[in-house]
Amino acid sequence: MGSVPEPTIYDVATRAGVAASTVSRAFGVPGRVSERTRQKVVAAAEELGYVPNPHARALQSGKHATIALMLADITNPYFFELIRGAEQRARVAGNTLVIVNAEESRRIEFEQIQGLTGAVDGFILAASRLSDDELRALAGKHRLVLLDRELPPIPSVVRDMRGGCRQILEHLSSLGHREVAYCSGPPTSWMSAERWAALSGGAEEHGLTLRRVGPYAPTVANGAVAADGALRAGVTAVVAHNDLLAIGIVRRLRDRGVAVPEDVSVVGFDDIFAAELLEPPLTTLGAPGAQAGRLAVELLLDPPGRHHPAQLRLPSDLVIRRSSGPGSGG
Amino acid sequence: MGSVPEPTIYDVATRAGVAASTVSRAFGVPGRVSERTRQKVVAAAEELGYVPNPHARALQSGKHATIALMLADITNPYFFELIRGAEQRARVAGNTLVIVNAEESRRIEFEQIQGLTGAVDGFILAASRLSDDELRALAGKHRLVLLDRELPPIPSVVRDMRGGCRQILEHLSSLGHREVAYCSGPPTSWMSAERWAALSGGAEEHGLTLRRVGPYAPTVANGAVAADGALRAGVTAVVAHNDLLAIGIVRRLRDRGVAVPEDVSVVGFDDIFAAELLEPPLTTLGAPGAQAGRLAVELLLDPPGRHHPAQLRLPSDLVIRRSSGPGSGG
DNA sequence: TTGAAAGCGCTAACAA
DNA sequence: TTGTTAGCGCTTTCAA
Numbered sequence: 001m002g003s004v005p006e007p008t009i010y011d012v013a014t015r016a017g018v019a020a021s022t023v024s025r026a027f028g029v030p031g032r033v034s035e036r037t038r039q040k041v042v043a044a045a046e047e048l049g050y051v052p053n054p055h056a057r058a059l060q061s062g063k064h065a066t067i068a069l070m071l072a073d074i075t076n077p078y079f080f081e082l083i084r085g086a087e088q089r090a091r092v093a094g095n096t097l098v099i100v101n102a103e104e105s106r107r108i109e110f111e112q113i114q115g116l117t118g119a120v121d122g123f124i125l126a127a128s129r130l131s132d133d134e135l136r137a138l139a140g141k142h143r144l145v146l147l148d149r150e151l152p153p154i155p156s157v158v159r160d161m162r163g164g165c166r167q168i169l170e171h172l173s174s175l176g177h178r179e180v181a182y183c184s185g186p187p188t189s190w191m192s193a194e195r196w197a198a199l200s201g202g203a204e205e206h207g208l209t210l211r212r213v214g215p216y217a218p219t220v221a222n223g224a225v226a227a228d229g230a231l232r233a234g235v236t237a238v239v240a241h242n243d244l245l246a247i248g249i250v251r252r253l254r255d256r257g258v259a260v261p262e263d264v265s266v267v268g269f270d271d272i273f274a275a276e277l278l279e280p281p282l283t284t285l286g287a288p289g290a291q292a293g294r295l296a297v298e299l300l301l302d303p304p305g306r307h308h309p310a311q312l313r314l315p316s317d318l319v320i321r322r323s324s325g326p327g328s329g330g
Numbered sequence: 331m332g333s334v335p336e337p338t339i340y341d342v343a344t345r346a347g348v349a350a351s352t353v354s355r356a357f358g359v360p361g362r363v364s365e366r367t368r369q370k371v372v373a374a375a376e377e378l379g380y381v382p383n384p385h386a387r388a389l390q391s392g393k394h395a396t397i398a399l400m401l402a403d404i405t406n407p408y409f410f411e412l413i414r415g416a417e418q419r420a421r422v423a424g425n426t427l428v429i430v431n432a433e434e435s436r437r438i439e440f441e442q443i444q445g446l447t448g449a450v451d452g453f454i455l456a457a458s459r460l461s462d463d464e465l466r467a468l469a470g471k472h473r474l475v476l477l478d479r480e481l482p483p484i485p486s487v488v489r490d491m492r493g494g495c496r497q498i499l500e501h502l503s504s505l506g507h508r509e510v511a512y513c514s515g516p517p518t519s520w521m522s523a524e525r526w527a528a529l530s531g532g533a534e535e536h537g538l539t540l541r542r543v544g545p546y547a548p549t550v551a552n553g554a555v556a557a558d559g560a561l562r563a564g565v566t567a568v569v570a571h572n573d574l575l576a577i578g579i580v581r582r583l584r585d586r587g588v589a590v591p592e593d594v595s596v597v598g599f600d601d602i603f604a605a606e607l608l609e610p611p612l613t614t615l616g617a618p619g620a621q622a623g624r625l626a627v628e629l630l631l632d633p634p635g636r637h638h639p640a641q642l643r644l645p646s647d648l649v650i651r652r653s654s655g656p657g658s659g660g
Numbered sequence: 661t662t663g664a665a666a667g668c669g670c671t672a673a674c675a676a
Numbered sequence: 677t678t679g680t681t682a683g684c685g686c687t688t689t690c691a692a
Contacts, residue, residue: 018679019678021678037678
């Protein structure tokens with residue numbers, strides 16, 4: 001089981017009849033070695049089964065060709081596309097993507113970052129639960145890109161919530177709804193605050209009265225409490241912090257004999273995989289997840305300001321399905 | 331941006347008034363340094379904000395405290411619980427879990443492993459697409475644990491397909507079904523072959539005739555083709571390679587005016603998150619994902635044979651929901 | 661219990 | 677274009 005010592009550049013160098021540094025160059029700086037030498041080296045390496053030692057490389061060069069993607073909660077399907085996009089972009093750039101899970105915990109998120117310090121070139125923090133101050137401190141020590149969180153001048157990629165929420169308000173308003181509840185996400189969620197700001201800021205203009213209930217941990221299970229909270233508020237439409245919560249809300253409403261969308265409309269965020277499979281299929285604000293993941297990686301690899309602005313906002317569009325319909329007044 | 335050099339053990343040593351090797355021991359081998367010295371060192375480290383350099387440590391010691399979890403396809407929700415279980419167990423053991431995605435590709439899986447060689451202590455390969463020979467070769471060079479794949483003597487964790495499939499057969503048989511189709515997964519999927527073997531092996535004993543259709547890539551979209559294939563086979567029940575395929579099959583059947591479960595019953599594998607949310611909720615063979623993930627990590631960390639047998643089989647149970655019902659003959 | 665010193669495998673000056 | 681050499685930060689003998 002791997003007890004044979006791995007070959008090093010020295011073994012390759014001896015075999016190829018060159019110096020170790022030449023082997024190093026042949027692998028690392030293709031331009032700085034003659035084609036003939038390069039081929040000799042590559043052949044020798046092949047024969048020996050040489051694989052570069054990433055630790056030695058990183059120790060000396062300070063470069064790891066590895067970036068970490070920190071997810072607030074890996075079990076949230078919303079992150080799927082994000083991972084996909086980030087991973088593909090990272091691979092194209094010859095980088096390894098390390099996915100880490102914060103399990104919705106500030107402490108775990110912080111510890112994971114600590115643990116990866118010196119092992120990665122930078123962090124993409126998706127829906128980070130850290131405080132502004134913690135993020136600013138981190139940005140002083142590491143390359144950082146925020147996803148679904150904005151804190152200038154830290155580079156970030158977010159979905160445009162103003163535009164997205166306006167679409168939701170318009171949709172509900174045009175269906176005749178007047179009283180709407182927003183079931184908010186975790187107090188530590190920047191996104192939840194952002195959504196509330198966008199929704200409440202645009203409510204009046206659409207003739208809507210908005211109530212905030214919650215906060216709720218964004219899980220299907222918690223949808224029950226959220227639904228009860230919304231019902232108590234006497235609304236005809238509910239906007240949930242995300243699709244998981246929305247799904248739970250729909251279930252609870254139906255269990256309580258409240259018809260969706262006839263009695264109450266429900267709208268979610270993220271358009272996760274399951275959203276269109278439900279009965280009724282869920283109306284939800286879509287998210288360009290793969291694109292966001294790709295851009296976050298690019299932002300991390302290329303110094304922002306050159307090729308990109310530092311704060312990216314991606315448009316997102318409302319996907320109208322059958323969980324929303326005409327309100328009592330419509 | 332991190333231009334201040336990180337403190338090293340030498341800085342800590344100077345500050346604490348000890349030798350660098352003592353600092354190293356204070357962090358690495360707690361027993362081999364006096365308590366008083368240890369406290370001095372820890373205090374000095376704290377003051378300087380010292381964080382051990384994982385590369386230097388790994389370069390010297392050959393230990394990385396990192397294990398890789400390779401997933402055949404990270405977008406398959408089945409892997410959620412697996413990741414959760416593996417991650418928690420790894421963290422408890424002070425290890426970092428690197429999640430990598432093979433995107434259902436043999437080549438990508440292989441390249442990712444190559445790329446992580448020398449960066450991790452071992453690999454957990456979930457639903458690996460590599461050939462038996464490739465796996466055996468890898469096992470000679472790396473610590474390996476297989477998940478949902480068995481290839482003795484490589485340590486592995488699999489769900490007990492014999493028992494699980496027997497439950498499916500019993501269930502369908504007792505509902506009066508006689509003709510059953512198995513919509514198989516990718517040809518490279520060991521699990522799909524295993525399921526077919528378990529199903530076809532037990533069919534006769536339950537008075538069932540089993541037909542194999544496919545193979546199909548296990549996605550919701552491919553459910554359409556799979557449903558058509560099953561229908562053409564003239565069966566009253568369909569067992570799909572996994573829940574994603576099963577979901578697609580249900581949709582297609584309904585689109586074609588075939589009632590589920592009245593006309594055709596559908597059974598999946600994995601009991602993914604969405605399975606119970608569908609209409610009708612999906613009958614499926616559950617999977618102890620978190621437990622499997624935990625055990626795989628333990629198998630990788632502890633040499634098998636001491637605390638565990640090398641080949642683990644976890645029982646799995648059929649979750650009966652409304653996508654299966656009495657067949658035409660029942 | 662502690663210190664001195666020799667590398668782990670590689671990269672990056674600096675020379676040639 | 678290539679070789680020589682000095683570390684990167686740490687662990688681990690070996691001595692004291």
